[in-house]
Amino acid sequence: MTTTMTVMQPLMSNNMWSTQLFDCFDDMEICCCGLWCYPCLFCRTLKDLNENCCILCCDAGVPSPVHLALRYGVRKQYGIQGSLCGDCCTAFWCRECSMCQVAREIKYRKMQQQPTTTVINIQPAQVQAPGYPAAPSHY
Template identity: 45%
Template sequence: MQQVVVNQQVTVALATQWRSGLCSCCDDVEICCCAFWCFPCFQCKTVSDFGECLCLPLIECHNLDLLVSTAMRAAVRERYHIQGSICNDCCTICCCYICIWCQMGREIKYRKSHMSTTTVQTTTVQPQHYPYR
């Protein structure tokens, strides 16, 4: 009987920083203008670009703004392996609400434009049985 050896490679993502600073709103004029002129539309676009429900920011109209924004920021940090904590997110959101949304928008836009795709092809090897003589 033939033995099949399988090697698995494990990739560990190291924690990184945000690609742009909290007050770097002018780094992306499109995001800055969208957030300034129609912030609710900008929030919906940012959430949609991240792959979440387009209506998620609309919950914030019911005094849940801190919860939704904190959850969104934590999800962005987790997906992109960005250092930080929920406590830090809450404090930042309370002080710089629009700036954190702009920062998340820039991060998501950057990550989507630099996303790499990997094609994986799997092959199944069937052990060959030879008749005994």
């Protein structure tokens, strides 16, 4: 007999970023995309949040207003400590690392919300009545 259980992983309750700003090498796919094709990572991150990446066409300035809004929004959505001033400084001086951190955070938080399936094999126990021999196993 096999029983399948679906278990929801607990959400991160930490009010800190799951990775540090310069932990880019924790996820090489995000790191390479952020380093060599920043607009691609930006668009992918917006899509991960169900936002339209066409907004990048309207983006101008340093720090990028869309990048700043994205970082602030992710921080607020997940209850991460910080300030608008800190977001602005990070987006201005560490643009690629900041985008990588935001992308990693979204990825890790979404991974934690995914249900995991656990398969449990249960062997039925043989029950023997008192005073009677056990039933043959070939029936």
